[in-house]
Amino acid sequence: MAEKYLIVIAGPTAVGKTSLCLRLAQELRTDIISADSRQFFRELNIGTAKPTPAELAQVPHHFINTHSVAEAYSAGDFERDALALLDQLFVEKDVVLLTGGSGLYIKAVCEGLDDLPQPLPGLREELTHRLREEGLEELQAEVHRLDPDFAATAEVHNPQRVVRALEVFYTTGRPLSSFQENKKTARPFRTVLVALERERPELYGRIEQRMDAMLAEGLVEEVRGLTAYRQQHALQTVGYKEVFGYLDGDYDYHEMTRLLKQNSRRYAKRQLTWFRHQGSFRWFGADDYAGVLGYIRESTLGYFDLY
Template identity: 50%
Template sequence: MADKPLLIVIGGPTASGKTELAIELARHYGTDIVSADSRQFYREMQIGNARPTETELAAAPHHFIADRSILQPLNAGGYADEALPLLNRIFKKRPVAVMVGGSGLYIRSVCEGLDDFPTVSEGAGAQVERLSREEGIEGLRSELSRLDPVYFERVDRHNPRRMERALRVCYTAGRPYSDFLGNAPPRPFRTVYLQPQAIREKLYDRINRRVDRMLSAGLEEEARSLQHARHLPVLQTVGYQEWWPCFAGEYDRERAVELIKRNSRRYAKRQRTWFRDYHDVRTLTEAVHEVKALTD
Protein backbone atom coordinates (compact mmCIF):
# COMPACT_ATOMS: atom_id res chain seq x y z
CA MET A 1 0.00 0.00 0.00
CA ALA A 2 1.32 3.45 -0.88
CA ASP A 3 1.69 6.20 1.72
CA LYS A 4 -1.79 7.67 1.25
CA PRO A 5 -5.03 5.80 1.97
CA LEU A 6 -7.55 5.27 -0.82
CA LEU A 7 -11.11 6.55 -1.08
CA ILE A 8 -13.19 4.67 -3.65
CA VAL A 9 -16.00 6.96 -4.79
CA ILE A 10 -19.04 5.40 -6.46
CA GLY A 11 -21.13 8.05 -8.15
CA GLY A 12 -23.63 8.27 -10.95
CA PRO A 13 -27.36 8.35 -11.60
CA THR A 14 -30.09 7.15 -9.29
CA ALA A 15 -31.13 3.47 -9.63
CA SER A 16 -27.87 2.55 -11.37
CA GLY A 17 -26.73 0.01 -8.78
CA LYS A 18 -24.43 2.19 -6.66
CA THR A 19 -25.56 0.79 -3.32
CA GLU A 20 -25.00 -2.84 -4.32
CA LEU A 21 -21.52 -2.07 -5.65
CA ALA A 22 -20.59 -0.07 -2.56
CA ILE A 23 -21.58 -2.92 -0.26
CA GLU A 24 -19.65 -5.43 -2.35
CA LEU A 25 -16.49 -3.32 -2.20
CA ALA A 26 -16.87 -2.48 1.50
CA ARG A 27 -17.23 -6.16 2.35
CA HIS A 28 -14.25 -7.06 0.17
CA TYR A 29 -11.99 -4.51 1.87
CA GLY A 30 -13.55 -4.87 5.32
CA THR A 31 -14.24 -1.16 5.52
CA ASP A 32 -16.98 1.44 5.97
CA ILE A 33 -19.39 3.14 3.56
CA VAL A 34 -19.80 6.92 3.70
CA SER A 35 -23.04 8.04 2.06
CA ALA A 36 -22.92 11.11 -0.17
CA ASP A 37 -26.64 11.25 -0.88
CA SER A 38 -27.78 14.63 0.37
CA ARG A 39 -31.34 13.46 1.05
CA GLN A 40 -30.59 10.15 2.77
CA PHE A 41 -29.19 12.09 5.72
CA TYR A 42 -32.66 12.74 7.11
CA ARG A 43 -34.65 10.40 9.34
CA GLU A 44 -38.06 11.66 8.22
CA MET A 45 -37.36 11.03 4.53
CA GLN A 46 -37.18 7.29 4.17
CA ILE A 47 -39.22 6.00 1.26
CA GLY A 48 -38.78 8.76 -1.31
CA ASN A 49 -34.99 8.68 -1.14
CA ALA A 50 -34.43 4.97 -1.79
CA ARG A 51 -32.59 4.65 1.50
CA PRO A 52 -30.67 1.35 1.85
CA THR A 53 -32.74 -1.41 3.38
CA GLU A 54 -32.09 -2.74 6.86
CA THR A 55 -30.48 -5.80 5.28
CA GLU A 56 -28.17 -3.59 3.20
CA LEU A 57 -27.30 -1.42 6.18
CA ALA A 58 -26.40 -4.52 8.18
CA ALA A 59 -24.08 -5.79 5.42
CA ALA A 60 -21.44 -3.10 6.08
CA PRO A 61 -20.98 -0.11 8.42
CA HIS A 62 -22.77 2.94 6.96
CA HIS A 63 -22.44 6.62 7.85
CA PHE A 64 -24.65 9.63 7.08
CA ILE A 65 -27.80 7.53 6.75
CA ALA A 66 -30.83 8.90 8.67
CA ASP A 67 -28.55 10.46 11.27
CA ARG A 68 -30.34 13.82 11.59
CA SER A 69 -33.66 15.61 11.28
CA ILE A 70 -34.86 17.69 8.35
CA LEU A 71 -34.79 20.54 10.88
CA GLN A 72 -30.99 20.20 10.94
CA PRO A 73 -30.09 20.61 7.25
CA LEU A 74 -26.56 19.79 6.12
CA ASN A 75 -25.05 21.68 3.21
CA ALA A 76 -22.03 20.57 1.19
CA GLY A 77 -19.52 22.51 3.28
CA GLY A 78 -20.94 21.16 6.53
CA TYR A 79 -20.89 17.68 5.10
CA ALA A 80 -17.17 17.98 4.34
CA ASP A 81 -16.55 19.29 7.86
CA GLU A 82 -18.10 16.11 9.26
CA ALA A 83 -16.98 13.62 6.63
CA LEU A 84 -13.26 14.44 6.59
CA PRO A 85 -12.67 13.66 10.31
CA LEU A 86 -14.76 10.52 9.88
CA LEU A 87 -12.58 9.39 6.98
CA ASN A 88 -9.48 10.04 9.05
CA ARG A 89 -10.85 7.72 11.74
CA ILE A 90 -11.66 5.04 9.18
CA PHE A 91 -8.22 5.32 7.58
CA LYS A 92 -6.57 4.77 10.95
CA LYS A 93 -8.11 1.30 10.92
CA ARG A 94 -8.31 0.52 7.19
CA PRO A 95 -6.32 1.68 4.14
CA VAL A 96 -9.50 1.89 2.04
CA ALA A 97 -12.90 3.57 2.48
CA VAL A 98 -15.93 3.68 0.18
CA MET A 99 -18.05 6.74 -0.57
CA VAL A 100 -21.30 6.36 -2.49
CA GLY A 101 -23.98 8.75 -3.66
CA GLY A 102 -25.34 10.87 -6.44
CA SER A 103 -24.86 14.33 -4.90
CA GLY A 104 -21.93 15.60 -6.93
CA LEU A 105 -21.30 18.80 -4.99
CA TYR A 106 -21.12 16.88 -1.71
CA ILE A 107 -18.63 14.43 -3.20
CA ARG A 108 -16.53 17.27 -4.53
CA SER A 109 -16.59 19.04 -1.16
CA VAL A 110 -14.88 16.03 0.42
CA CYS A 111 -12.56 14.93 -2.37
CA GLU A 112 -11.38 18.33 -3.55
CA GLY A 113 -12.79 20.89 -1.16
CA LEU A 114 -15.05 23.81 -1.90
CA ASP A 115 -13.59 27.11 -2.93
CA ASP A 116 -13.30 29.74 -0.21
CA PHE A 117 -15.68 32.54 -1.16
CA PRO A 118 -16.20 35.72 0.85
CA THR A 119 -19.36 36.15 2.88
CA VAL A 120 -21.81 37.92 0.60
CA SER A 121 -22.85 41.36 1.81
CA GLU A 122 -26.50 42.39 2.09
CA GLY A 123 -25.88 45.19 -0.39
CA ALA A 124 -24.45 42.81 -2.98
CA GLY A 125 -27.40 40.49 -2.57
CA ALA A 126 -29.87 43.31 -3.02
CA GLN A 127 -27.99 44.61 -6.06
CA VAL A 128 -28.14 41.23 -7.79
CA GLU A 129 -31.79 40.78 -6.88
CA ARG A 130 -32.62 44.16 -8.38
CA LEU A 131 -30.66 43.41 -11.55
CA SER A 132 -32.40 40.07 -11.99
CA ARG A 133 -35.83 41.56 -11.38
CA GLU A 134 -35.42 44.55 -13.67
CA GLU A 135 -33.31 43.14 -16.53
CA GLY A 136 -33.81 39.39 -16.27
CA ILE A 137 -31.38 36.77 -17.50
CA GLU A 138 -30.00 39.01 -20.25
CA GLY A 139 -29.01 41.57 -17.65
CA LEU A 140 -27.26 38.88 -15.61
CA ARG A 141 -25.37 37.69 -18.66
CA SER A 142 -24.27 41.18 -19.64
CA GLU A 143 -23.07 42.08 -16.14
CA LEU A 144 -21.24 38.79 -15.58
CA SER A 145 -19.55 39.11 -18.96
CA ARG A 146 -18.34 42.57 -17.93
CA LEU A 147 -17.16 41.69 -14.41
CA ASP A 148 -15.82 38.17 -14.96
CA PRO A 149 -15.31 37.21 -18.63
CA VAL A 150 -13.31 34.12 -17.58
CA TYR A 151 -16.17 32.58 -15.61
CA PHE A 152 -18.71 33.82 -18.15
CA GLU A 153 -17.12 31.54 -20.76
CA ARG A 154 -17.72 28.42 -18.65
CA VAL A 155 -20.95 29.14 -16.76
CA ASP A 156 -24.29 27.71 -17.86
CA ARG A 157 -25.81 30.91 -19.28
CA HIS A 158 -29.29 29.44 -19.03
CA ASN A 159 -28.93 29.01 -15.27
CA PRO A 160 -29.70 32.38 -13.59
CA ARG A 161 -28.93 31.06 -10.10
CA ARG A 162 -25.31 30.33 -10.97
CA MET A 163 -24.85 33.73 -12.57
CA GLU A 164 -26.51 35.45 -9.61
CA ARG A 165 -24.20 33.61 -7.21
CA ALA A 166 -21.12 34.69 -9.16
CA LEU A 167 -22.29 38.29 -9.32
CA ARG A 168 -22.95 38.43 -5.58
CA VAL A 169 -19.31 37.42 -5.03
CA CYS A 170 -18.09 39.93 -7.62
CA TYR A 171 -19.99 42.77 -5.99
CA THR A 172 -18.92 41.77 -2.48
CA ALA A 173 -15.23 41.29 -3.17
CA GLY A 174 -14.72 43.78 -5.96
CA ARG A 175 -12.92 40.97 -7.79
CA PRO A 176 -13.93 38.34 -10.36
CA TYR A 177 -15.70 35.25 -9.07
CA SER A 178 -13.16 33.13 -10.97
CA ASP A 179 -10.37 34.45 -8.72
CA PHE A 180 -11.79 32.34 -5.89
CA LEU A 181 -11.95 29.07 -7.80
CA GLY A 182 -9.40 26.29 -7.26
CA ASN A 183 -8.05 27.45 -3.87
CA ALA A 184 -9.01 24.47 -1.69
CA PRO A 185 -6.13 22.60 0.03
CA PRO A 186 -5.13 19.10 -1.20
CA ARG A 187 -6.62 16.05 0.52
CA PRO A 188 -4.53 13.50 2.48
CA PHE A 189 -5.91 10.55 0.51
CA ARG A 190 -6.03 9.30 -3.06
CA THR A 191 -9.31 8.94 -4.88
CA VAL A 192 -10.63 6.58 -7.55
CA TYR A 193 -14.01 7.40 -9.08
CA LEU A 194 -16.32 4.63 -10.30
CA GLN A 195 -19.62 4.96 -12.12
CA PRO A 196 -21.86 1.91 -12.71
CA GLN A 197 -22.81 1.70 -16.34
CA ALA A 198 -26.41 1.26 -17.47
CA ILE A 199 -28.08 1.54 -20.85
CA ARG A 200 -30.36 4.57 -20.74
CA GLU A 201 -33.56 2.67 -21.55
CA LYS A 202 -32.82 0.06 -18.90
CA LEU A 203 -31.95 2.75 -16.37
CA TYR A 204 -35.20 4.60 -17.02
CA ASP A 205 -37.14 1.35 -16.66
CA ARG A 206 -35.41 0.72 -13.31
CA ILE A 207 -36.33 4.23 -12.20
CA ASN A 208 -39.99 3.74 -13.13
CA ARG A 209 -40.14 0.42 -11.31
CA ARG A 210 -38.42 1.91 -8.27
CA VAL A 211 -41.05 4.65 -8.09
CA ASP A 212 -43.77 1.99 -8.26
CA ARG A 213 -42.15 0.19 -5.32
CA MET A 214 -41.96 3.44 -3.37
CA LEU A 215 -45.66 4.03 -3.94
CA SER A 216 -46.46 0.52 -2.72
CA ALA A 217 -44.29 1.15 0.35
CA GLY A 218 -46.29 4.27 1.26
CA LEU A 219 -44.58 7.22 -0.44
CA GLU A 220 -47.80 9.23 -0.65
CA GLU A 221 -48.51 8.75 3.04
CA GLU A 222 -44.94 9.71 3.94
CA ALA A 223 -45.26 12.89 1.88
CA ARG A 224 -48.54 13.75 3.63
CA SER A 225 -46.81 13.37 6.99
CA LEU A 226 -44.17 15.90 5.86
CA GLN A 227 -46.54 18.38 4.23
CA HIS A 228 -46.25 20.76 7.18
CA ALA A 229 -42.53 21.14 6.39
CA ARG A 230 -42.84 21.41 2.61
CA HIS A 231 -41.26 24.89 2.70
CA LEU A 232 -37.91 23.44 3.78
CA PRO A 233 -35.29 23.22 1.00
CA VAL A 234 -34.62 19.54 1.76
CA LEU A 235 -38.23 18.77 0.78
CA GLN A 236 -37.99 20.62 -2.52
CA THR A 237 -36.72 17.44 -4.07
CA VAL A 238 -37.92 14.79 -6.51
CA GLY A 239 -40.34 12.35 -4.94
CA TYR A 240 -41.74 14.89 -2.52
CA GLN A 241 -42.16 18.24 -4.29
CA GLU A 242 -44.57 16.72 -6.82
CA TRP A 243 -47.07 15.92 -4.06
CA TRP A 244 -47.55 19.45 -2.71
CA PRO A 245 -49.62 20.73 -5.68
CA CYS A 246 -51.47 17.39 -5.75
CA PHE A 247 -52.47 17.74 -2.10
CA ALA A 248 -53.58 21.31 -2.85
CA GLY A 249 -55.91 20.05 -5.57
CA GLU A 250 -53.97 21.44 -8.54
CA TYR A 251 -53.78 18.01 -10.19
CA ASP A 252 -54.62 14.40 -9.36
CA ARG A 253 -52.58 11.50 -7.98
CA GLU A 254 -52.01 10.03 -11.43
CA ARG A 255 -50.36 13.26 -12.55
CA ALA A 256 -48.21 13.37 -9.40
CA VAL A 257 -46.90 9.87 -10.10
CA GLU A 258 -46.25 10.75 -13.72
CA LEU A 259 -44.24 13.81 -12.65
CA ILE A 260 -42.21 11.86 -10.08
CA LYS A 261 -41.18 9.36 -12.73
CA ARG A 262 -40.42 12.04 -15.29
CA ASN A 263 -38.46 14.21 -12.87
CA SER A 264 -36.55 11.19 -11.56
CA ARG A 265 -35.46 10.35 -15.11
CA ARG A 266 -34.43 13.96 -15.70
CA TYR A 267 -32.49 14.00 -12.44
CA ALA A 268 -30.71 10.79 -13.44
CA LYS A 269 -29.76 12.38 -16.75
CA ARG A 270 -28.23 15.37 -14.95
CA GLN A 271 -26.36 13.08 -12.58
CA ARG A 272 -25.02 11.02 -15.45
CA THR A 273 -23.85 14.16 -17.25
CA TRP A 274 -22.17 15.55 -14.13
CA PHE A 275 -20.25 12.36 -13.42
CA ARG A 276 -19.45 11.77 -17.08
CA ASP A 277 -17.81 15.18 -17.23
CA TYR A 278 -16.04 14.69 -13.91
CA HIS A 279 -12.32 14.03 -14.20
CA ASP A 280 -10.86 10.52 -13.92
CA VAL A 281 -14.20 8.70 -13.70
CA ARG A 282 -13.76 4.96 -14.35
CA THR A 283 -16.21 2.24 -15.18
CA LEU A 284 -15.98 -0.72 -12.83
CA THR A 285 -14.12 -2.78 -15.42
CA GLU A 286 -11.59 -0.02 -16.03
CA ALA A 287 -11.01 0.50 -12.32
CA VAL A 288 -10.49 -3.10 -11.18
CA HIS A 289 -6.78 -3.29 -12.02
CA GLU A 290 -6.11 0.26 -10.82
CA VAL A 291 -7.72 -0.32 -7.42
CA LYS A 292 -5.90 -3.64 -7.09
CA ALA A 293 -2.56 -1.97 -7.84
CA LEU A 294 -3.22 0.77 -5.31
CA THR A 295 -4.20 -1.62 -2.51
CA ASP A 296 -1.69 -4.45 -3.01
Protein backbone atom coordinates in the same frame (compact mmCIF):
# COMPACT_ATOMS: atom_id res chain seq x y z
CA MET B 1 2.94 4.88 6.98
CA ALA B 2 0.72 3.12 4.41
CA GLU B 3 -0.98 5.19 1.75
CA LYS B 4 -4.69 5.74 2.43
CA TYR B 5 -7.35 5.60 -0.28
CA LEU B 6 -10.87 6.97 -0.57
CA ILE B 7 -12.72 4.96 -3.21
CA VAL B 8 -15.57 7.02 -4.69
CA ILE B 9 -18.44 5.18 -6.37
CA ALA B 10 -20.66 7.79 -8.04
CA GLY B 11 -23.42 7.77 -10.61
CA PRO B 12 -27.03 8.72 -11.33
CA THR B 13 -30.07 7.71 -9.34
CA ALA B 14 -31.16 4.07 -9.70
CA VAL B 15 -27.99 3.02 -11.54
CA GLY B 16 -27.11 0.40 -8.91
CA LYS B 17 -24.57 2.05 -6.59
CA THR B 18 -25.89 0.44 -3.41
CA SER B 19 -25.61 -3.19 -4.48
CA LEU B 20 -22.15 -2.74 -5.98
CA CYS B 21 -20.86 -0.88 -2.91
CA LEU B 22 -22.13 -3.59 -0.57
CA ARG B 23 -20.09 -6.18 -2.48
CA LEU B 24 -17.03 -3.93 -2.55
CA ALA B 25 -17.22 -3.09 1.17
CA GLN B 26 -17.41 -6.77 2.05
CA GLU B 27 -14.54 -7.63 -0.28
CA LEU B 28 -12.37 -4.80 1.02
CA ARG B 29 -13.50 -5.20 4.63
CA THR B 30 -14.29 -1.54 5.04
CA ASP B 31 -17.04 1.01 5.72
CA ILE B 32 -19.36 2.96 3.45
CA ILE B 33 -19.82 6.73 3.75
CA SER B 34 -22.99 8.02 2.10
CA ALA B 35 -22.66 11.22 0.06
CA ASP B 36 -26.37 11.42 -0.70
CA SER B 37 -27.55 14.84 0.44
CA ARG B 38 -31.00 13.57 1.48
CA GLN B 39 -30.18 10.24 3.12
CA PHE B 40 -28.76 12.15 6.09
CA PHE B 41 -32.29 12.88 7.25
CA ARG B 42 -34.11 10.43 9.51
CA GLU B 43 -37.58 11.48 8.37
CA LEU B 44 -36.91 10.90 4.66
CA ASN B 45 -36.97 7.20 3.88
CA ILE B 46 -39.04 6.00 0.93
CA GLY B 47 -38.37 9.00 -1.31
CA THR B 48 -34.59 8.86 -0.81
CA ALA B 49 -34.16 5.17 -1.69
CA LYS B 50 -32.07 4.51 1.41
CA PRO B 51 -30.46 1.11 1.79
CA THR B 52 -32.81 -1.30 3.53
CA PRO B 53 -32.24 -2.28 7.18
CA ALA B 54 -30.91 -5.63 5.94
CA GLU B 55 -28.43 -3.86 3.64
CA LEU B 56 -27.36 -1.45 6.38
CA ALA B 57 -26.67 -4.44 8.64
CA GLN B 58 -24.26 -6.05 6.16
CA VAL B 59 -21.48 -3.46 6.51
CA PRO B 60 -20.96 -0.29 8.61
CA HIS B 61 -22.62 2.77 7.02
CA HIS B 62 -22.11 6.43 7.94
CA PHE B 63 -24.18 9.59 7.31
CA ILE B 64 -27.49 7.78 6.94
CA ASN B 65 -30.24 8.82 9.41
CA THR B 66 -27.79 11.10 11.22
CA HIS B 67 -29.81 14.34 11.17
CA SER B 68 -33.33 15.67 11.34
CA VAL B 69 -34.78 17.33 8.26
CA ALA B 70 -35.52 20.30 10.53
CA GLU B 71 -31.76 20.94 10.74
CA ALA B 72 -29.76 22.80 8.11
CA TYR B 73 -26.91 20.62 6.87
CA SER B 74 -24.77 21.94 4.03
CA ALA B 75 -22.06 20.54 1.80
CA GLY B 76 -19.57 22.49 3.91
CA ASP B 77 -20.87 20.82 7.07
CA PHE B 78 -20.56 17.44 5.38
CA GLU B 79 -16.99 18.20 4.27
CA ARG B 80 -15.97 18.99 7.85
CA ASP B 81 -17.71 15.99 9.40
CA ALA B 82 -16.70 13.47 6.71
CA LEU B 83 -13.02 14.47 6.90
CA ALA B 84 -13.11 14.08 10.68
CA LEU B 85 -14.66 10.63 10.29
CA LEU B 86 -12.07 9.62 7.68
CA ASP B 87 -9.29 10.57 10.10
CA GLN B 88 -10.77 8.03 12.52
CA LEU B 89 -11.43 5.29 9.98
CA PHE B 90 -8.00 5.54 8.38
CA VAL B 91 -6.35 4.72 11.72
CA GLU B 92 -7.24 1.06 11.14
CA LYS B 93 -8.26 0.94 7.46
CA ASP B 94 -6.28 1.67 4.34
CA VAL B 95 -9.36 2.08 2.14
CA VAL B 96 -12.85 3.56 2.69
CA LEU B 97 -15.78 3.80 0.29
CA LEU B 98 -17.66 7.05 -0.41
CA THR B 99 -20.78 6.72 -2.54
CA GLY B 100 -23.71 8.79 -3.71
CA GLY B 101 -25.18 10.87 -6.48
CA SER B 102 -24.71 14.33 -4.93
CA GLY B 103 -21.76 15.67 -6.90
CA LEU B 104 -21.19 18.75 -4.77
CA TYR B 105 -20.93 16.67 -1.59
CA ILE B 106 -18.43 14.30 -3.20
CA LYS B 107 -16.41 17.26 -4.47
CA ALA B 108 -16.44 18.81 -1.00
CA VAL B 109 -14.76 15.75 0.53
CA CYS B 110 -12.32 15.04 -2.31
CA GLU B 111 -11.24 18.56 -3.24
CA GLY B 112 -12.78 21.11 -0.90
CA LEU B 113 -15.35 23.73 -1.82
CA ASP B 114 -14.63 26.87 -3.77
CA ASP B 115 -13.70 30.02 -1.87
CA LEU B 116 -16.60 32.17 -2.99
CA PRO B 117 -17.14 35.86 -2.23
CA GLN B 118 -19.65 37.09 0.31
CA PRO B 119 -22.82 38.47 -1.35
CA LEU B 120 -23.69 42.14 -1.40
CA PRO B 121 -25.69 43.21 1.67
CA GLY B 122 -29.38 42.33 1.30
CA LEU B 123 -28.89 40.40 -1.94
CA ARG B 124 -29.49 36.97 -0.42
CA GLU B 125 -32.69 38.16 1.23
CA GLU B 126 -33.87 39.67 -2.05
CA LEU B 127 -33.18 36.47 -4.01
CA THR B 128 -34.76 34.30 -1.33
CA HIS B 129 -37.87 36.47 -1.51
CA ARG B 130 -37.91 36.09 -5.30
CA LEU B 131 -37.54 32.32 -4.94
CA ARG B 132 -40.56 32.23 -2.66
CA GLU B 133 -42.68 34.57 -4.78
CA GLU B 134 -41.64 33.62 -8.34
CA GLY B 135 -40.69 29.98 -7.87
CA LEU B 136 -37.55 28.02 -8.66
CA GLU B 137 -38.17 27.80 -12.42
CA GLU B 138 -37.95 31.57 -12.87
CA LEU B 139 -34.60 31.72 -11.09
CA GLN B 140 -33.38 28.67 -13.00
CA ALA B 141 -34.16 30.44 -16.29
CA GLU B 142 -32.09 33.40 -15.11
CA VAL B 143 -29.18 31.11 -14.25
CA HIS B 144 -29.45 29.42 -17.68
CA ARG B 145 -28.94 32.85 -19.24
CA LEU B 146 -26.16 34.09 -16.93
CA ASP B 147 -24.24 30.88 -16.22
CA PRO B 148 -25.00 28.11 -18.74
CA ASP B 149 -22.13 25.94 -17.47
CA PHE B 150 -23.59 25.83 -13.97
CA ALA B 151 -27.10 25.37 -15.41
CA ALA B 152 -25.92 22.18 -17.13
CA THR B 153 -25.21 20.49 -13.77
CA ALA B 154 -27.55 18.70 -11.37
CA GLU B 155 -27.07 21.56 -8.89
CA VAL B 156 -29.51 23.69 -10.89
CA HIS B 157 -32.27 21.71 -9.11
CA ASN B 158 -30.99 22.80 -5.70
CA PRO B 159 -32.74 26.06 -4.73
CA GLN B 160 -29.91 27.08 -2.39
CA ARG B 161 -27.31 26.60 -5.11
CA VAL B 162 -29.42 28.51 -7.64
CA VAL B 163 -29.67 31.42 -5.21
CA ARG B 164 -25.91 31.18 -4.62
CA ALA B 165 -25.19 31.21 -8.36
CA LEU B 166 -27.19 34.41 -8.76
CA GLU B 167 -25.57 35.93 -5.66
CA VAL B 168 -22.11 35.34 -7.07
CA PHE B 169 -22.97 36.74 -10.49
CA TYR B 170 -24.64 39.90 -9.19
CA THR B 171 -21.86 40.45 -6.62
CA THR B 172 -18.85 39.91 -8.92
CA GLY B 173 -20.18 40.06 -12.48
CA ARG B 174 -18.68 36.59 -12.99
CA PRO B 175 -20.57 33.28 -13.23
CA LEU B 176 -20.29 30.82 -10.38
CA SER B 177 -18.78 28.25 -12.74
CA SER B 178 -15.76 30.52 -13.30
CA PHE B 179 -14.85 30.15 -9.61
CA GLN B 180 -14.84 26.36 -9.87
CA GLU B 181 -11.35 26.28 -11.38
CA ASN B 182 -9.64 26.97 -8.08
CA LYS B 183 -6.75 24.80 -6.93
CA LYS B 184 -7.87 21.61 -5.18
CA THR B 185 -7.34 21.42 -1.43
CA ALA B 186 -4.71 18.87 -0.50
CA ARG B 187 -6.01 15.79 1.32
CA PRO B 188 -4.07 13.26 3.44
CA PHE B 189 -5.39 10.44 1.26
CA ARG B 190 -5.57 9.51 -2.41
CA THR B 191 -8.86 9.25 -4.27
CA VAL B 192 -9.92 6.62 -6.78
CA LEU B 193 -12.89 7.96 -8.73
CA VAL B 194 -15.35 5.50 -10.27
CA ALA B 195 -18.65 6.38 -11.95
CA LEU B 196 -21.34 3.86 -12.91
CA GLU B 197 -23.56 4.02 -15.97
CA ARG B 198 -26.15 2.02 -17.91
CA GLU B 199 -27.61 2.34 -21.36
CA ARG B 200 -30.11 5.19 -21.25
CA PRO B 201 -33.27 3.08 -21.92
CA GLU B 202 -32.24 0.62 -19.20
CA LEU B 203 -31.50 3.39 -16.70
CA TYR B 204 -34.80 5.12 -17.41
CA GLY B 205 -36.64 1.83 -17.03
CA ARG B 206 -35.05 1.28 -13.63
CA ILE B 207 -35.99 4.82 -12.58
CA GLU B 208 -39.63 4.26 -13.53
CA GLN B 209 -39.71 0.92 -11.72
CA ARG B 210 -38.24 2.58 -8.64
CA MET B 211 -40.88 5.30 -8.66
CA ASP B 212 -43.66 2.70 -8.96
CA ALA B 213 -42.14 0.79 -6.03
CA MET B 214 -41.89 3.97 -3.93
CA LEU B 215 -45.54 4.76 -4.53
CA ALA B 216 -46.52 1.20 -3.63
CA GLU B 217 -44.46 1.45 -0.42
CA GLY B 218 -46.32 4.58 0.69
CA LEU B 219 -44.47 7.61 -0.71
CA VAL B 220 -47.61 9.76 -0.69
CA GLU B 221 -48.23 8.98 2.98
CA GLU B 222 -44.59 9.72 3.83
CA VAL B 223 -44.78 13.12 2.14
CA ARG B 224 -48.11 13.92 3.79
CA GLY B 225 -46.47 13.37 7.16
CA LEU B 226 -43.70 15.85 6.26
CA THR B 227 -45.95 18.81 5.50
CA ALA B 228 -44.64 20.78 8.48
CA TYR B 229 -41.15 20.66 6.96
CA ARG B 230 -42.02 21.27 3.32
CA GLN B 231 -40.05 24.54 3.15
CA GLN B 232 -36.82 22.70 3.92
CA HIS B 233 -34.51 22.34 0.92
CA ALA B 234 -34.50 18.53 1.08
CA LEU B 235 -38.26 18.50 0.48
CA GLN B 236 -38.12 20.84 -2.51
CA THR B 237 -36.38 18.17 -4.55
CA VAL B 238 -37.41 15.49 -7.04
CA GLY B 239 -39.54 12.81 -5.43
CA TYR B 240 -41.09 15.13 -2.85
CA LYS B 241 -42.09 18.34 -4.59
CA GLU B 242 -44.25 16.43 -7.12
CA VAL B 243 -46.18 14.72 -4.32
CA PHE B 244 -46.74 18.02 -2.53
CA GLY B 245 -48.26 19.36 -5.77
CA TYR B 246 -50.65 16.41 -5.81
CA LEU B 247 -51.56 16.90 -2.13
CA ASP B 248 -52.16 20.60 -2.85
CA GLY B 249 -54.66 19.63 -5.56
CA ASP B 250 -52.58 21.07 -8.40
CA TYR B 251 -52.99 17.86 -10.44
CA ASP B 252 -54.29 14.29 -10.13
CA TYR B 253 -52.51 11.08 -9.14
CA HIS B 254 -51.79 10.08 -12.73
CA GLU B 255 -50.11 13.43 -13.46
CA MET B 256 -48.14 13.21 -10.21
CA THR B 257 -46.81 9.81 -11.27
CA ARG B 258 -45.88 11.14 -14.70
CA LEU B 259 -44.03 14.09 -13.19
CA LEU B 260 -42.20 11.89 -10.68
CA LYS B 261 -40.85 9.72 -13.48
CA GLN B 262 -40.13 12.58 -15.88
CA ASN B 263 -38.31 14.71 -13.32
CA SER B 264 -36.34 11.74 -12.00
CA ARG B 265 -35.16 10.95 -15.53
CA ARG B 266 -34.13 14.59 -16.01
CA TYR B 267 -32.33 14.58 -12.67
CA ALA B 268 -30.39 11.45 -13.66
CA LYS B 269 -29.38 13.11 -16.92
CA ARG B 270 -28.04 16.13 -15.05
CA GLN B 271 -26.17 13.90 -12.61
CA LEU B 272 -24.47 12.21 -15.55
CA THR B 273 -23.59 15.63 -16.97
CA TRP B 274 -22.07 16.71 -13.65
CA PHE B 275 -19.84 13.67 -13.24
CA ARG B 276 -18.74 13.70 -16.88
CA HIS B 277 -17.93 17.40 -16.56
CA GLN B 278 -15.49 16.62 -13.73
CA GLY B 279 -13.37 14.67 -16.20
CA SER B 280 -11.52 12.60 -13.60
CA PHE B 281 -13.91 9.66 -13.17
CA ARG B 282 -13.32 6.25 -14.69
CA TRP B 283 -16.61 4.96 -16.09
CA PHE B 284 -17.86 1.38 -15.79
CA GLY B 285 -21.07 -0.44 -16.55
CA ALA B 286 -23.01 -0.75 -13.31
CA ASP B 287 -22.91 -4.56 -13.51
CA ASP B 288 -19.16 -4.70 -14.19
CA TYR B 289 -18.12 -5.56 -10.65
CA ALA B 290 -14.97 -7.34 -11.79
CA GLY B 291 -13.94 -4.31 -13.85
CA VAL B 292 -14.46 -1.92 -10.93
CA LEU B 293 -12.58 -4.15 -8.50
CA GLY B 294 -9.75 -4.61 -11.01
CA TYR B 295 -9.44 -0.86 -11.46
CA ILE B 296 -9.27 -0.35 -7.69
CA ARG B 297 -6.54 -3.01 -7.44
CA GLU B 298 -4.64 -1.36 -10.30
CA SER B 299 -4.99 2.12 -8.77
CA THR B 300 -3.73 1.00 -5.36
CA LEU B 301 -1.09 -1.49 -6.48
CA GLY B 302 1.87 -1.82 -4.14
CA TYR B 303 0.38 -0.16 -1.10
CA PHE B 304 -1.73 -2.87 0.52
CA ASP B 305 -3.45 -6.14 -0.25
CA LEU B 306 -7.13 -6.14 -1.15
CA TYR B 307 -9.03 -9.15 0.07
